[in-house]
Amino acid sequence: MARIGVFICHCGTNIGGVVDIPRVLEAAKEMPQVVFVDGNKYTCSEPGQASVREAIIENQLDKVVIGSCSPRMHERTFRNTVASAGLNPYLLEIANLREHCSWVHGYDKEEATAKAIELIKMAVAKVSRHEALFPKEAGITKRALVIGGGVAGSQAALDIANAGYEVVLVEREPTIGGRMAQLDKTFPTLDCSACILAPKMVDVGQHPNITLRTYAEVRKVGGFVGNFEVEILQRAKMVDHTKCTGCGTCWDKCPEKVDSEFDLGLGKRTAIYIPFPQAVPPKPVIDTDHCRHIKYRQFMEEGGEGKPPPKCLICEKLCPAEAIDWSQQDEIITEKFGAIVVATGFKTFDYTAYEEFGGGRYPDVITSLQLERLMNAAGPTDGEVVRPSDGAHPKTVVFISCVGSRDERKQRSYCSKVCCMYMAKHAIMLKEHDPDVQCYIFYIDIRAGGKDFDEFARRAQEEYGALYLRGRVSKIYQDCKKLIVLGEDTLMGRPVEIPADLVVLATGIEPSDGAAELAQTINISYDTHNFFVEAHVKLRPVETQMDGIFLAGCCVGPRDIPESVAQGSAAASKVTDLFSQERLVTDPMVAVIDAMKCTGCMLCATICPFNAIDSQTTRDGRIMAVVNESLCKGCGLCTAACRPGAANLRGFTQQQLLAEVTSLWQ
């Protein structure tokens, strides 16, 4: 017979205010094998935990039920409590009396109390079938992988590398720097973005502990915390970076011009290129979709008809270092890592979904990020803010906020957080570029929460004369050279019509392309907008549900630069914390196969998503399944599928779950 103790937490009034706890305790006393019951104001507090600890020792309890908040909240806390009393930490079961009971049934205290009693009963039935479980230990590879070389990823890589660990930074683009590199100035201090970012990028590029893999993508992630095995696709750069000196002759002379992704289509780049002058590494790649020589090769290989395209080869002929290497192929590199930081950043909302703003038809309706490029001295216009259509200097500029933010019709219910601030920044900077400019800003609310943010937004209005109009724009149409903006000023309660030279859309933040696919590859959760989901929104903001995988920056949700940097550092500190351990303990709640029952059908091995089940021949020649405990993640698919009932999942055994069900009718 077990000696079960039941502890019920009032959680202040969160549980105690709804559930009649003395009655639940009375009922718990009568449950089978229960020898001790107690209530506590806050069980998770230090005195609360101490009283549980003392009760376990005094009453020689060998199993514990705690009725409290969700086990997703405090299971770890209470396991430690139980362990500190000398019990195996897995001899604990938590009944979720808060999230699943008091918080949702507050309107009916009677029913909530009845439900709480049954929840305790189920937990008692389950815990009586608990067994002591013992974690195993595994080694740890002290190398980190950082995915994404924006400011968050760069910061994470630098911090981990500075702590003395090896880092591989994988970036999809030919350079690190991310979105911040595209910005001209940053709010609210108007620091030059490139001036503060470029030194950091150079540090990353030159750090002895950092291996930079640009033009590369993560393809596959296997293994587990401390022992991830990652396949990285290194795309062919066609340039041998060990020879290239970055002199720039090739991209000066390349005859093929294509739209620059970095300048968002406002400028041109060549087929062999670096995205921008401060790129790290400062060495070019050849865009194989546009290179003339590659086209020539493809033509010859396919034996196409007619006149072949020119052979070109200008870069090869001019390169003083002989660095052009046409033999390069995409390759898959497999490496081992102990931890992964995901910092894949964001892209801006595609505003063509808004038909009322022209849906992309009007060249002088641009996005804020495009305006950043126009303002930037290294941008396509050398810092002249001009209309893309005719190169004229705009005098009347209309800003429209919340394009792809706070709009249920476009499935973007969230606020992108930075737009209000960058609109104020743009209004200030446009006025500084040209004192004759008048800015109009259509807004829903001005969200300027942050240090010096509200003062900054106010300055845009008071010192720089930006006119804020509260309301939405219903239509934009072209009339000769002007864009006529029709909107509403809801504070004045009247329609407004502004003939504008330039319209700037404050497009919202959304996750980078391929975020959902990456999440599936590395097995982390993502929400309906494809933002990655933290382990706990408030208390574990840079961790994921997968041990050893951390998050930083805008891939989690809209953030500004200081927050992204802070998250990069936070994720790095989590990684170094992990790496400070010599060995890792693995979760013992894994599957186990009963050798006496296993028929060797190996159905379990077929359905196991982690290839954690191998077949083994016993001494008498029988085939049976065995679980590789370091690969098993404890999903229990094998347990549900096993026909003879040989597979069982520790912690969620068939007996435990059946006991929970039947306890409801006992």
Add this chain to the structure above:
Amino acid sequence: MAVEDFQPRMVGFLCNWCSYAGADMAGTSRMSYPPNIRIIRVPCSGRVDPLLIVKAFQQGADGVLVAGCHPGDCHYVEGNYYARRRLALFRLLLEFIGIDPRRLCVEWVSAVEGKRFSQVVTSFTEELVRLGPRSEVQVGA
């Protein structure tokens, strides 16, 4: 028993990563739902052995809810696909053993869909009230 007085007894098997967290989210957001459901935490909807459902019905449950991550979002990559196929077949068996298949509800609720969880439980409870108490067909012994 008058239909409006009937309080169905329900068991809900919720996967730890999405639906259980979704139920937690319903709690955190105070989105109330009828108190009839008794939630059992499982690691994955693919862990739900049909035997557990049969057992619940045998004991006298009026309805069973199985909820997991949305297809494609399984924490264990593909567990919910197994659950989906298995329970689709199992539905046919339910009819065979004399239980109205409408008494088994299979839903996908993500960790952020607290509102959806409360809607699922509310509408399933209403459905069970409409169906009324189980008829006296015994399953097994």
